[in-house]
């Protein structure tokens with residue numbers, strides 16, 4: 353059975369071997385225009401039928417809600433080629449649900465969850481030639497997004513919206529792949545208490561642009577945001593949640609109402625507890641615990657970041673290093689990384705419902 357599936361997969365791929373001529377292994381995390389994208393318009397209180405288009409440009413009114421009041425949200429997931437030649441995505445239903453939450457918070461119409469997943473599958477299928485081959489180190493990044501498209505000048509939600517899905521082939525989010533990075537405590541906040549930190553609103557990322565450029569100018573890879581109310585607790589970085597490992601091997605993940613509920617993080621908590629038999633604490637984490645040297649390893653997790661190990665955190669003149677992960681990815685992060693990517697690439701059995709086969 354497995355052999356038959358394998359042969360069919362290879363034959364199918366062999367037949368369509370018009371994979372794009374890309375040096376997959378040298379890709380960074382950038383935008384490259386692919387052949388098709390999905391577009392659906394919301395008008396007169398209802399979604400029109402969505403379609404695939406070759407047109408990568410968006411033409412909207414000069415006063416569109418997104419241009420004036422940043423009414424937009426987005427998602428991020430990836431398509432992978434598995435070891436046996438299938439194209440799959442990872443838990444797209446959770447992205448659809450999170451976009452629903454974002455839309456509700458931003459007074460935008462929800463694109464129905466089941467149609468959302470179908471639209472993702474359709475877009476990936478149409479761009480099959482752009483899905484990186486197994487083992488190349490690259491993937492096809494999928495970016496569903498929605499924005500207010502009609503003119504609004506008073507501060508209010510738009511009446512018309514566009515939902516689109518673009519795809520682009522990507523490599524590692526941080527240059528150097530799984531080489532441990534250096535992050536710094538940010539003096540800027542990305543999310544306000546009781547604000548929009550828990551949803552994937554474009555405005556959260558606008559908030560972080562000055563902070564990320566300032567971090568880069570000062571030689572850091574990313575910002576670590578503390579809770580904006582007290583500046584004592586670890587929140588997340590600009591594009592990923594945080595993972596910490598205590599000296600006894602316990603995985604500790606910061607809990608907060610103003611961080612994005614990362615699908616990668618939720619999956620890793622399950623993997624740690626149910627597959628690897630690890631102890632996990634999901635709780636508020638004081639930065640003082642880092643100062644006291646209580647953690648052996650640290651990492652960032654997300655769709656783009658996968659698991660990016662953190663070597664050290666710079667805090668206003670003092671640097672705190674993680675002893676088991678400062679030169680190379682530490683043993684616990686490595687185990688989590690291997691298990692997560694093993695599941696995504698079809699090398700390990702996935703928990704029920706995690707892998708969505710496209711082709």
Ligand code: PLP
Pocket residue numbers: 428588589590591592593612613614615616617653654655656
């Ligand atoms: N936190 C932020 C701010 C993000 O932008 C992302 C990326 O989506 C994540 C965390 C990780 O979330 P996920 O694992 O669902 O990609």
Ligand code: COI
Pocket residue numbers: 427428429590591592654655656657
């Ligand atoms: C993702 O991981 O999908 C994100 O949206 C993070 C983004 C900063 C690239």
